[in-house]
Amino acid sequence: MALRACGFIVFRRLVGSPPPPGNVEYLLLQTSYGEHHWTPPKGHVDPGEDDLTTALRETKEEAGLGAEHLRVLEGFAKKLRYEVRGRPKEVLYWLAELRDPGTVVTLSDEHQDYRWARLEDACALARYKDLQDTLREAHRHLEAQQD
Template sequence: MVLRACGLIVFRRLASCIPPPDNIEYLLLQTSYGEHHWTPPKGHVDPGEDDLTTALRETKEEAGLGKEHLHVIDSFVQELRYEVRGRPKEVLYWLAELRDPGTALTLSDEHQDYRWAKLEEACVLAQYKGMQDTLRAAHRHLQAQQDKQ
């Protein structure tokens, strides 16, 4: 049986005096268990729950950011597949912009720290190639949207 999880790649845009794409930072949470790895907010799908609802619920539970704080960019969905303790896992990520870059976070007990990081630092923190590729794909998507404006 495949484990299924969903999450949000939350980003914020810094002051307008910083030119895009250098004004974008991504939210990563450091787990309080295991290897203390860094990851975007995500979690397992509850029975009867749709994927995007799971992503929003988990982000609220893990970082204190509800849909009132976020703008989900539904033109970006990325799926990651990997194994956890010998079992297949798939994770769907949507991209979501934090409406107010100064919004405070409230971490759950599952996490011990958080960091807002520019793309390259986020990729270093993320460690896993699949997550790094997902962050880079999100960044390219945001750049393409910016170029259209």
């Protein structure tokens, strides 16, 4: 059975920046373990917990951003499948906007750094193609909403 995790691609819109979607930055967290890779906030589903609750709980635990800080966007959900140490893993991401772009991120011990980055910088940090594709797909979703 695949490990299952859920999280959010969190973004913020910067005031006084270029028009959308050029004013968008994505939140990536750098793990404090392993290869110190960069990832959106996410985590494993607890028994009896639904996926969206997991995403909210993990984002609060890992970045200090709770439901009161986020607006979950309709129409975007992306499932990634890959292997971790020889075991299948499935991660479901939703897209969530930070309501106040000035909200401070508070990291848990699981992460050593965080960065807000525009799309291409976020993709460079992300390193893994499936996550890069997911970030680009999220960005296209935001662009389509501007039309």
